[in-house]
Amino acid sequence: xxxFYDSDFSRDTxxxxxxxxxxxxxxxxxxxxxxxxxxxEPHSFQFLTGPSGAGKTTLLRLILLAVKPTRGLISLFxxxxxxxxxxxxxxxxxxxxxxxxxxxxxxxxxxxxxxxxPLRVQGKEEASYRAEVVELLRWVGLGDRMHVLPPVLxxxxxxxxxxxxxxxxxxxxxxxxxxxxxxxxxLARRLLRxxxxxxxxxxxxxxxxxxxxxxxxxxxxxxxxxxxxxxIDE
Numbered sequence: 001x002x003x004f005y006d007s008d009f010s011r012d013t014x015x016x017x018x019x020x021x022x023x024x025x026x027x028x029x030x031x032x033x034x035x036x037x038x039x040x041e042p043h044s045f046q047f048l049t050g051p052s053g054a055g056k057t058t059l060l061r062l063i064l065l066a067v068k069p070t071r072g073l074i075s076l077f078x079x080x081x082x083x084x085x086x087x088x089x090x091x092x093x094x095x096x097x098x099x100x101x102x103x104x105x106x107x108x109x110x111x112x113x114x115x116x117x118p119l120r121v122q123g124k125e126e127a128s129y130r131a132e133v134v135e136l137l138r139w140v141g142l143g144d145r146m147h148v149l150p151p152v153l154x155x156x157x158x159x160x161x162x163x164x165x166x167x168x169x170x171x172x173x174x175x176x177x178x179x180x181x182x183x184x185x186x187l188a189r190r191l192l193r194x195x196x197x198x199x200x201x202x203x204x205x206x207x208x209x210x211x212x213x214x215x216x217x218x219x220x221x222x223x224x225x226x227x228x229x230x231x232i233d234e
């Protein structure tokens with residue numbers, strides 16, 4: 001994968017994500033997450049873990065600004081996001097790669113077209129990215145599936161396509177929600193190596209998982225959610 005990534009990345013030390021006393025509730029109910037204070041540093045790698053229902057997906061959606069906090073302050077790439085404009089929000093999100101469990105592939109586009117879509121949206125010509133898309137699809141084991149539509153793909157194949165689409169933009173921050181949940185252990189290790197390589201070349205990585213066998217393969221910080229609060233295991 002060395003040819004896919006450009007290793008000349010910025011050494012900015014500004015926190016990629018910073019939460020200060022953040023809480024979130026739905027409707028008039030109790031806070032599902034509360035008093036969240038933490039930072040994600042540039043070029044860092046961390047697992048986000050906790051039991052089912054602990055709020056891992058909600059925390060990822062807070063970072064993506066798909067969910068608004070009830071209270072507290074959130075900054076992304078050094079920018080306070082309270083009152084952020086729609087254009088600025090779009091610019092911030094373009095710096096992130098996101099893999100959620102529902103995949104969000106477009107059924108009328110082929111696997112190749114789905115992965116290339118973020119680059120098309122940026123206005124890039126296909127000639128400038130085709131080789132990169134093909135290489136990445138081969139790396140995630142979809143080299144022979146790039147011209148089929150998502151309804152033909154298995155759940156694991158859709159997962160890998162969603163991962164490839166998130167990585168193709170070479171994001172500053174990758175948020176992945178159970179990215180190895182639908183693949184076999186061998187492929188899970190392969191995908192983890194891809195995330196490690198992406199991180200080595202500059203991307204901050206947050207992987208939400210409850211798979212201890214996956215986490216035990218890498219000695220990195222763990223963000224542990226429980227009872228609505230966050231504990232950091234360095």
